[in-house]
Amino acid sequence: MRQPIILSLKGGLIVSCQATEEEEFYGEGLMKRFAIAAERSGAVGIRANTPQDIRDIREHVKLPIIGLWKREYSDSEVYITPTITEVRAVIAAGADIVALDGTLRNRPQGETLADVVNEIKTNSSALVMADISTVEEGIAAEQLGCDLLSTTLSGYTSYSPQQKDPDFQLVTELSKRVKIPVLAEGRIQSPEQALHCLQQGAYAVVVGGAITRPHQIAKRYVDMIATAR
Numbered sequence: 582m583r584q585p586i587i588l589s590l591k592g593g594l595i596v597s598c599q600a601t602e603e604e605e606f607y608g609e610g611l612m613k614r615f616a617i618a619a620e621r622s623g624a625v626g627i628r629a630n631t632p633q634d635i636r637d638i639r640e641h642v643k644l645p646i647i648g649l650w651k652r653e654y655s656d657s658e659v660y661i662t663p664t665i666t667e668v669r670a671v672i673a674a675g676a677d678i679v680a681l682d683g684t685l686r687n688r689p690q691g692e693t694l695a696d697v698v699n700e701i702k703t704n705s706s707a708l709v710m711a712d713i714s715t716v717e718e719g720i721a722a723e724q725l726g727c728d729l730l731s732t733t734l735s736g737y738t739s740y741s742p743q744q745k746d747p748d749f750q751l752v753t754e755l756s757k758r759v760k761i762p763v764l765a766e767g768r769i770q771s772p773e774q775a776l777h778c779l780q781q782g783a784y785a786v787v788v789g790g791a792i793t794r795p796h797q798i799a800k801r802y803v804d805m806i807a808t809a810r
């Protein structure tokens with residue numbers, strides 16, 4: 582039986598509300614405002630980065646929160662909730678689901694994906710979403726006990742396809758190969774693409790930049806218009 586929280590995401594839109602320090606919308610509680618707007622739109626969940634934003638959103642929004650903490654370590658390329666330290670902080674901030682790097686790459690400080698998943702399963706009731714970049718990684722993450730998969734990292738590991746569009750093929754193949762829900766995430770630019778992901782087998786769809794990164798949204802218009810100059 583699937584957890585109620587997973588069932589509540591089925592067929593819906595999860596809005597990723599994230600800004601890095603270099604972006605104009607970083608800080609000042611602005612991600613909370615995007616999350617409130619997403620809730621009002623009928624979205625079924627929020628994806629948020631940093632304990633601070635998760636806490637802030639938790640106070641104002643009732644939707645399930647997929648929490649992560651992007652942090653770089655010098656000994657690994659893994660940066661999405663890379664170690665047990667970030668996992669604990671994300672859970673303490675109120676995330677219902679912890680999103681973490683679920684690739685097969687070496688992790689910082691000698692930890693393994695199994696260590697991090699075990700930490701969550703042993704010490705909390707939070708669910709685990711593995712952000713993966715290939716079918717093989719998705720299958721391995723399911724075997725380790727992850728509750729959900731997301732195609733987040735396709736295009737962001739050296740060995741996955743580098744493309745402008747979402748990785749529809751990964752969504753399709755992975756959905757056939759695993760029993761746990763597969764979320765489509767990464768470079769989804771339109772409602773039509775989101776719908777296509779669901780038709781290809783995605784359990785739900787995560788959209789970030791096309792909704793919550795104004796600079797990225799404006800640039801698409803600027804670039805398109807420039808072609809007519």
Ligand SMILES: CC(=O)N[C@H](C=O)[C@@H](O)[C@H](O)[C@H](O)COP(=O)(O)O
Binds near residue numbers: 599733767769791
């Ligand atoms: C690769 C990576 O670090 N992705 C991050 C993961 O949380 C976010 O920067 C993305 O915005 C998110 O995955 C949603 O994707 P998009 O913004 O393309 O709709």
